[in-house]
Amino acid sequence: MVRTGFFFYLAASSKESFKKSVRRRINFTDSLRIFVSGGSGGQGYPSYGGIGGDGGNVYLQPTETQTLRGLKLQYPTKRFKAEGGRNSRRHILHGSKGNNLMIPIPNGVSVYSEENQLLGDLVNLDDRLLVATGGKGGCSSNDWNGQKGEKHVLSLELKILADIGLVGFPNAGKSTLLSTISRLAPKIAEYPFTTIKPQIGTIHYPDLRQITVADLPGLIEGAHFNLGMGHKFLRHVERTHLLLFVVDVNGFKLSSRSFFRNAYETVLLLNKELELYKQHLLDKPAVLAINKLDLPDTENIFEEVKNRLKEGDLTGIPAEMQPKTLIKFSDVIGISAKEGHCIPQLVQCVRQVIDQDPLESDNQNLAGTAPS
Structure with a gap:
């Protein structure tokens, strides 16, 4: 044929x-799909008006030493989630914010959404790209329930x-x-x-x-x-x-x-x-x-x-x-x-x-x- x-x-x-x-x-790996999720917001404390902490964000940060192959081997599941916000408590009414997650990637990566939309080109070592926002902590506007963070499937393409x-x-x-x-x-x-x-x-x-x-x-x-x-x-x-x-x-x-x-x-x-x-x-x-x-x-x-x-x-x-x-x-x-x-x-x-x-x-x- x-x-x-x-x-x-x-x-x-x-x-x-x-x-x-x-x-x-x-x-050599020059493309990789990953799952990212912002941290969930902490629960509020309605009896005392306590506010839960916001969930952490997920960022991509170029480094000189990282490779996509190294990232794949280091994180086989290719799933990344930032830390959740702390719950409000009686003695600590305002829960602390969850820690942000910084994912090290090689310099020169283009980041695409699941819909193949370009989200950003990371071509300098001081570049940083927010790819998933953490959920809002519980408060009066959301019935004191912490919200889930954003979830995305991303494609990383090295050029x-x-x-x-x-x-x-x-x-x-x-x-x-x-x-x-x-x-x-x-x-x-x-x-x-x-x-x-x-x-x-x-x-x-x-x-x-x-x-x-x-x-x-x-x-x-x-x-x-x-x-x-x-x-x-x-x-x-x-x-x-x-x-x-x-x-x-x-x-x-x-x-x-x-x-x-x-x-x-x-x-x-x-x-x-x-x-x-x-x-x-x-x-x-x-x-x-x-x-x-x-x-x-x-x-x-x-x-x-x-x-x-x-x-x-x-x-x-x-x-x-x-x-x-x-x-x-x-x-x-x-x-x-x-x-x-x-x-x-x-x-x-x-x-x-x-x-x-x-x-x-x-x-x-x-x-x-x-x-x-």
Whole structure:
């Protein structure tokens, strides 16, 4: 059985086996559903006009050390309830308020309601979000009966904070590039989907400027349909300031059942996936690195890709593969991540583009650190 889609064909059995293999290997959690409840209000004391204490509230607070996986392991039930208010008593007529509950979460989490409404983005360590209010204590207005606290089911979605997001199909050389330009040594192998969780490296410049780079799980055609790691990948791209496309000069083919895409088609497909997921991603500054130019007979391919992009040439490209809006790359650079060819040029280029970005001019180093 073959599934037809936007511009790809993927065997259903192959898709399912792929998902199972990824689930077995992945140990990174970037989404989590939790239940939160404010504390119940304390009972009043009608004979003496005593007022019960209000229940505690529940807040979400970003921390540097927490991860969603760590939160899940620490609280297996994923249920959080604040302390209830104290009852009014004869000798203590005003019951004390229940303690608030602060849930530590990783920096960069978006919080959604059960109706999929965005409640807040927690992108700074001093952010705090009220997600469940405690019940009012018993008093004359509620017949001295303490009220129950708010109850909500929330979805937490982590979006990696980094200056640069590496965008490319599997085996394009993103992990090799990251290890070359930063101090991170990610797992590298000659097969697709080596990167099964986001890796964050840092480029260190002589003047102490630092730029963070996120190597994200490789996406595939149909990522906007959530195939492969589709939305896991695309979600993390949203909070990066610059997109660094990494494309194998010799093209890409996921499997024997997939179509071969040459280097130029690969760029267009990456462009299309971002466009179909969220159009505004195309407005981000972008740089294209054509990788593996250490291989024979690749200079001509590089020049052809560069010239066709400059001209916006879509000759011979099927209509279903053509993006409506072509990304305008600040630069197109031919590199060899393995041999270090033109890496210094690339490193200086991305810094120049980021520093010229008006959104970054006043806030160059707020990118968070990736959860482990």
